[in-house]
Amino acid sequence: MALFRRRRRDDGDRTPARPADPDEALTFLGAEDAQRVRALVRDAFARRGIEVTVYVDHVVDDSGRQFGLWNVAAACHQDDRGRSAWADVVDQHVGRVLASMDAPDPFDGLTPEQARQRTYARLYERDGIPDLTGFPHQEFAPGLVEMIALDLPDAVVVYNEERAEAFGGADLLRTWGRETLRREPVERHERIDLPDGGWFDVLLGSSVHTASRALLMPSLAAEVAGEEAGRHGWLLSVPNRQQVVWHLVRDISVLPSLQAMAGFASAGFSDSPGPLSPHVYWWDGTAYQQLTRIDDDGALAIVVEADFQAVLEELARDA
Numbered sequence: 001m002a003l004f005r006r007r008r009r010d011d012g013d014r015t016p017a018r019p020a021d022p023d024e025a026l027t028f029l030g031a032e033d034a035q036r037v038r039a040l041v042r043d044a045f046a047r048r049g050i051e052v053t054v055y056v057d058h059v060v061d062d063s064g065r066q067f068g069l070w071n072v073a074a075a076c077h078q079d080d081r082g083r084s085a086w087a088d089v090v091d092q093h094v095g096r097v098l099a100s101m102d103a104p105d106p107f108d109g110l111t112p113e114q115a116r117q118r119t120y121a122r123l124y125e126r127d128g129i130p131d132l133t134g135f136p137h138q139e140f141a142p143g144l145v146e147m148i149a150l151d152l153p154d155a156v157v158v159y160n161e162e163r164a165e166a167f168g169g170a171d172l173l174r175t176w177g178r179e180t181l182r183r184e185p186v187e188r189h190e191r192i193d194l195p196d197g198g199w200f201d202v203l204l205g206s207s208v209h210t211a212s213r214a215l216l217m218p219s220l221a222a223e224v225a226g227e228e229a230g231r232h233g234w235l236l237s238v239p240n241r242q243q244v245v246w247h248l249v250r251d252i253s254v255l256p257s258l259q260a261m262a263g264f265a266s267a268g269f270s271d272s273p274g275p276l277s278p279h280v281y282w283w284d285g286t287a288y289q290q291l292t293r294i295d296d297d298g299a300l301a302i303v304v305e306a307d308f309q310a311v312l313e314e315l316a317r318d319a
Contacts, residue, residue, distance in 0.1 A: 025056035026073045028271035033083070037073045040087055044094040067097060068128070074273040100155040107150070107163055115150065115167050121177030122149040122156070122212045123238060125276050134160050136170035141281045141288035144238070146215060148173045151180075156208060181213050189224050192264075198256030200235070200247040200264070201225050211238040211276055214246075217283070221246055232311050233283035235291070237261055238276045239268025249282075249311065252319045258302060262292050266300050282308055 023034035038054050045052045045061070052059040058068045072093040076086045126143050135158060140146045148159045148170060164170045187205035194200075203210065203224055213220050214236060218229035232249035235258055239245070245264060247257040261280045269278035278300070281288040284307050291308065293301050304312065 028077055029073055037076055040090040044091045071273045077271060106152050106157050112167060116176045118151045119173055119176045120149050120151055120180050120209050121174055121215050122147055123276055136161060136164050142290040143277050148177050181216055184209060186224055194256050194260050196256040198253045198260055200245055200257050200261050203244040205242055208241050211241045211244055214238050214244045221248060235261055235280055235282055237265035237280045239265045240272035240276055241274030243268050252315045262300055
């Protein structure tokens with residue numbers, strides 16, 4: 001389990017992992033720290049001559065461009081230097097974002113072969129995209145959509161319908177994108193064995209496309225862990241863009257595995273850049289069913305519908 005433990009900050013100005021007064025939008029920060037990040041973002045834009053209006057989870061400039069705050073806040077939260085480094089973290093982040101927006105159109109002069117090598121199928125959090133109109137996409141699981149992206153040295157650009165048609169259409173690009181995912185190296189894989197008999201596998205990587213390899217299940221489990229899925233499917237979570245978590249359903253150990261995965265996914269979603277989903281899903285043979293929910297008080301709950309209940313009852317009888 002040491003692989004997932006955050007390193008301690010050496011200075012005395014540590015940000016608590018679980019704030020006593022979590023911010024309403026940047027929930028891994030306390031309210032005071034979140035306000036500080038918002039102020040630093042406003043100042044970073046102002047130094048570049050750009051006035052922004054600050055909202056709880058994003059800022060908007062005079063031209064209407066929106067800039068989300070989650071990733072920059074998470075970068076501050078995870079920086080081992082502590083709060084004293086936040087101004088520098090925010091300034092560098094804002095600089096990178098503006099540079100990528102002002103860069104030339106990355107599709108200009110791009111050949112089909114270049115596009116094929118750089119195109120990825122990629123998962124996105126549905127609620128993080130204001131409007132999907134005009135962008136090829138399909139639902140992967142509740143709250144998650146698969147889109148098609150062009151990977152660049154400093155950014156990832158999503159294909160719109162016009163650009164997709166220029167390179168052969170969304171279906172062809174999606175095929176290219178999954179081929180590219182299959183070529184991604186396996187950076188870190190760990191099997192987490194639980195004291196009550198459950199287990200789950202975790203794939204981690206520095207690549208922003210790591211979580212999108214969930215699109216390759218169940219072949220991903222066969223490639224990484226050498227295990228084939230059975231007729232009861234598998235559990236899956238993608239907390240953030242650098243983690244894929246799964247459990248192949250074989251016996252009643254699915255119960256402690258589900259419980260542990262739910263906590264792991266919630267933690268990985270709440271304090272990491274590039275959050276995707278805090279939920280655990282079950283592949284029922286045709287689609288993913290969501291097995292967890294966040295209650296009104298913020299508590300994580302497991303929800304078992306009829307199909308999954310039938311599987312649990314069968315596994316219990318076989319135990």
